[in-house]
Amino acid sequence: MYDVGNIAIIGSGSWATAIAKIVVEHTHHIGWFFRHDDKIEDFRRLEHNPAYLTSVHFDLNEVTLSSDINRLIQDYDTLIFVTPSPYLKSLLKKTKAKLRDKFIVTAIKGIVPEENLVCTEYLRKIHGVPDENLAVIGGPSHAEEVAMERLTYLTVGCTDTEKAQAMTQALASHYVKTKVSPDVIGIEYASVLKNVYAIAAGICSGLNYGDNFQAVLMSNAMQEMERLLNAINPIQRSMTDSVYLGDQLVTGYSNFSRNRTFGTMIGKGYSVKSAQMEMEMIAEGYYGTKCMKEINRHLHVDMPILDAVYNILYERISPQIEIKLLTDSFR
Structure with missing residues (x-):
């Protein structure tokens, strides 16, 4: 041993x-x-x-x-x-x-x-x-x-x-x-993406979208995550395992989640800089969003939630406009 x-x-x-x-x-x-x-x-x-x-x-x-x-x-x-x-x-x-x-x-x-x-x-x-x-x-x-x-x-x-x-x-x-x-790589990429999706959940919360929509957002996030993981490391895995779905849910919903908190501030109208200054700890998803966007430029995986968060954080697109476009893509 x-x-x-x-x-x-x-x-x-x-x-x-x-x-x-x-x-x-x-x-x-x-x-x-x-x-x-x-x-x-x-x-x-x-x-x-x-x-x-x-x-x-x-x-x-x-x-x-x-x-x-x-x-x-x-x-x-x-x-x-x-x-x-x-x-x-x-x-x-x-x-x-x-x-x-x-x-x-x-x-x-x-x-x-x-x-x-x-x-x-x-x-x-x-x-x-x-x-x-x-x-x-x-x-x-x-x-x-x-x-x-x-x-x-x-x-x-x-x-x-x-x-x-x-x-x-x-x-x-x-x-x-x-x-x-x-699944070393899969776990790592899932842990990066769940922070991005938690920021999305926070933004939607700050914009007063309700629990019904949050559930749709989380389910679409898991589908998006699965597409990315299969592109990077195509092995047999169950996305319902706690290391994937469980980590996503707790980060997307919990009041302890710094990434959700960061997103909520953005949804309520804070600038990225002012939200970062007010938080005492780093929201990893801010950096993860940019890195994943750059990685996906080579992979070409369909990732509308990642794209929406990137546009809000880095292209300064209005959260109201970007999330409305995102909601129209969900079914």
């Missing part, structure tokens, strides 16, 4: 904190990367992340905090990346320690901007990490609910089933249920 060894969390946001909570309950030791030393000092003083999920307290004897990314890569066997996707490229440019021999798990639900690659693709193509050493964590999983130990279902995707199974054992608990999947 594969052993994931000692685990380091790379990232310090809300989802990184939730994963740190899950993992340390099993392993009783994690490394944890914070970019800024002052945040580490605050953490040590308060015994919790000073900026996110502050109700989750940690035993400092079980946590090695560091702003030295190379030290953590060198000292730990498994690295779970949970940084916002726009920051991944610049962070990895600072690495001198080799990544290819580490087991790397990405819990990043976004695309690396400019490269237009999901994170495992980026790690494989740019940093030479082989497929069998790459995994992804997906599924409907708001960090706030993990902090409250509400029942959560996670899927670990990896081409190496034994490694995926080992990772699920490091995550499973009385409130976290886990399973494995070979």
